[in-house]
Amino acid sequence: MTLIKAWAAHGPKEKLVPYEFDPGRLNAGEIEVKVEYCGLCHSDLSVLNNDWGNSEYPLVPGHEVIGRIVALGSEAKGLQVGQLVGVGWFSGSCRHCKQCVSGEDHLCSEAASTIIGHAGGFADRVRTQWNWAIPIPEGLDPRDTGPLMCAGTTVFSPFLIHDIKPGDRIGVVGIGGLGHLGIKFAKAWGCEVTAFTSRMSKYDEAKKLGADHVVSSTDSSAIGTLAGIFDMLLVTVNVALDWAELINALAPKGTLHIVGAVDEPIPVAAFQLIESQRTIAGSPTGSPATIARMLDFAARYKISPQVEHFPMSRVNEAFAYLESGKARYRIVLDADFS
Amino acid sequence: MTLIKAWAAHGPKEKLVPYEFDPGRLNAGEIEVKVEYCGLCHSDLSVLNNDWGNSEYPLVPGHEVIGRIVALGSEAKGLQVGQLVGVGWFSGSCRHCKQCVSGEDHLCSEAASTIIGHAGGFADRVRTQWNWAIPIPEGLDPRDTGPLMCAGTTVFSPFLIHDIKPGDRIGVVGIGGLGHLGIKFAKAWGCEVTAFTSRMSKYDEAKKLGADHVVSSTDSSAIGTLAGIFDMLLVTVNVALDWAELINALAPKGTLHIVGAVDEPIPVAAFQLIESQRTIAGSPTGSPATIARMLDFAARYKISPQVEHFPMSRVNEAFAYLESGKARYRIVLDADFS
Secondary structure, eight states: OOOEEEEESSEEEEEEEEEEOOSSSSOTTEEEEEEEEEEHHHHHHHHHHTSSOOOOOOOOOOOOOOEEEEEEEETTTTTTOOEEEEEEEEEEEEEESSSTTOOGGGOOOEEETTTSOOOSBBBSEEEEEGOOOEETTTTTTHHHHHHHHIIIHHHHHHHHHHTTTOOOOEHHHHSSTHHHHHHHHHHHHOOOOEEEESSSSGGGHHHHHOEEEEEETOOOOOOOTTOOOOOOOEEEOSSOOOOOOOOEEEEEEEEEESOOOOSOOOOHHHHHHHHHHHEEEEEEEEOOHHHHHHHHHHHHTTOOOOOOEEEEEGGHHHHHHHTTOOSSEEEEEEEEOO | OOOEEEEEEESSTOOOEEEEOOOSOOOOEEEEEEEEEEEEOOOHHHHHHHSOOOOOBOOOOOOOEEEEEEEEEETTTOOOOEEEEOOEEEEEEEEHHHHHHHTOOOOOOOOOOOOOOOOSSSSSSSEEEGGOOEOOTSSSSSSHHHHHHIIHHHHHHHHHHHHTTEEEETEOOSTTTTHHHHHHHHHHOOEEEEEEEGGGGGGGHHHTTTOSSSEEEEOOHHHHHHTTTTEEEOOOSSSSHHHHHHHEEEEEEEEEEEEHHHOSSSEEEHHHHHHHEEEEEEEOOOHHHHHHHHHHHHHHOOOOOOEEEEEGHHHHHHHHHHHTTSSSSEEEOOOOOO
């Protein structure tokens, strides 16, 4: 058995250091992927820091993997050695619960994160349950596709969940790693897109990404002029906002959909939901079927994340850059193990 | 023109007194209904007290009307003099906005309440835009049908909104005017029904109404044992509850649907929505089509509210009884104008 070479942290908030481990025999339901590129996502930082209290060390982060299959377990289906695949936030699910048999494996109560109790993609090879390895369609550049696996799926999934249609009015709140992809998907979906950002400096960028309108996310009176407009507001930030004004900006039957890990509880006034039949919702990443559909859609409409690359050997530098908030908009590490 | 005889309050929180007024010419789009019965709803009390700040006096409450058509405007369609109809919370809508032309008149921004700036059903006659007069199907007892027009529609509509299916697990929170009907509808819909109540004394009643299980709505640890169970929790109360535990009791893709006028903002933790793709929603009454469908469903499954009757001339006594919280479960006033 060849050891896997990886970058691992040995405790919360520690630097990543070279780490080799024996992955053991490949299980029948697993496949092994040789990592070519792996996105660095904000949740890698959260897990590195044990922000959610469930991290396990040594920790190998990385859950936006693009690479080629090098080994197939005997029960892996529909995949071939040499095939280009992506692996995202989850790399395991029970396959027999109500959610799994309904095709909603991402809602399985035993769904296993790629980076919690499992070695992630900051490594030369990564393993995954076969059904969580999603073939990458023609037309996507492998170098930039990693962030679609987590960030892309996260902002794409709400369009399916809420049955969003072309012509609907969509607001994307926050223009960062998630939000910039949200704007691109909303535009390609045929929607009228309003970007909400706290930074004036991002107004032009938002328009270039495809936004029809740009509004300050911290200007309650500006948001107040948009009462009853939006079919969906996709919230990608993790800070408190003027929730009452944002909810008021929803059209009848509109949805405030949250994918950002907002810490403080959101105070929801019942009457705001009742009077216009509105909804507050949230979702995690997506099912394997949703990821595949998102990749097909991205390939068809030439949607790719805006990416900055680091060699994987400079992973600590990349983490520091992520923390600085300067990344525009996603970071991808290029595997460079010798 | 014959004056309309009514019971009206001349200011917030005042007693109702006999009141006669000239309703003027019947508009082309209106009909006039001779009131036989009219439910007394908690929102009549809220409007009487000007709790929502938009009441107009003299105020004639009453928005759960059952009666027979006595006059038809020239544009009224599909109705006949002598026909038994019901009138609920709304009695007007613009008929040309996106919501109205989509059949969602109850979400029209100009939808007009039957008791705000309009004389309601505590009267010998009441007027309504023709489309808000809903024919009462055979098989419903007119004496007890009034509360279906508002309370019934309010708890029925969420089953359509969320596409609830037989076999789904539904919790009804609060067993009162709304909740007791929610239990009956959920049972007839084919769902597994859990009633949540703060009063031990209502356990047996809840089972008689059709609940399969009864749980204390104030016992967080009891609710905690139900994690991940419910496809919908229908909240009919207007008090603060352990929202975090209730949301945690939702199944993946489950909805906490609020129809009670909860005063305090509900603190919603984003991660609780995100991790299991849950939703918080609300709705007001329903469209004319929903009211008609609800009445058909109620007739088919013999669903009627549990009602206590007062002669309309004892309306002030009925309001006091409503405020006492002793009503089981709805009050209906029988018109007794001389």
